[in-house]
Amino acid sequence: MQNDLPESWSGKDESTAVDPEKVLMIFGLLGDTHDHMPRIKKTVDILNREAAGGMFLHTGDFIAPFVIPALARLEGKVIGVYGNNDGDHELLQVRCAETENVRIEGNFFEFVVEDKRIALLHGHEKALLSDLIESGLFDLVVHGHSHRAAISRKGRTLVINPGEVCGYLTGKPSCASYDTNTGKGTIYPI
Secondary structure (H helix, E strand, O other): OEEEOOHHHOOOOHHHEEEOOEEOOEEEEEOOOOOOHHHHHHHHHHHHHHOOOOEEEEOOOOOOOOHHHHHOOOOOEEEEOOOOOOOOHHHHHHHHHOOOOEEEOOOEEEEEEOOEEEEEEOOOOHHHHHHHHHHOOOOEEEOOOOOOOEEEEEOOEEEEEOOOOOOOOOOOOEEEEEEOOOOEEEEEEO
């Protein structure tokens, strides 16, 4: 599914322009929240400070629907995908509908913003993740699942795993950002 985001989601704001031709757009990236509310709240604070442009991508494994209102505190649009541990899709969608800024787009989401083609998925389907990265069709592939924060490049494709907000598997909770102007990612410890 490919989407060009509606104009209201473009992040265009004259006050954030770095030059007349480019708009500052820094996405906040997070995932594998696994119900850890104290770390979700810290992550929201970090990403509200570090991400300029009002767009946040969640790689899945929200787990319980009660995390959605906490994620709605992010100052912009939040787009997520389901992870392999997200069981109650219907109730997650109900909670998203109660917010003005959070939506879950199924198992995969693809869109174009600032001339960057971006893919968002959880990453538990390893063949699909590998094919997306190897295809060279995307400027950015954002995924989670392994709980290990990483930034790598394969040809034109930057690959970012923001790590785990919960900190359950690695003991190193993290989130990330992506700058559409520089094409670079940054990992933030939580």
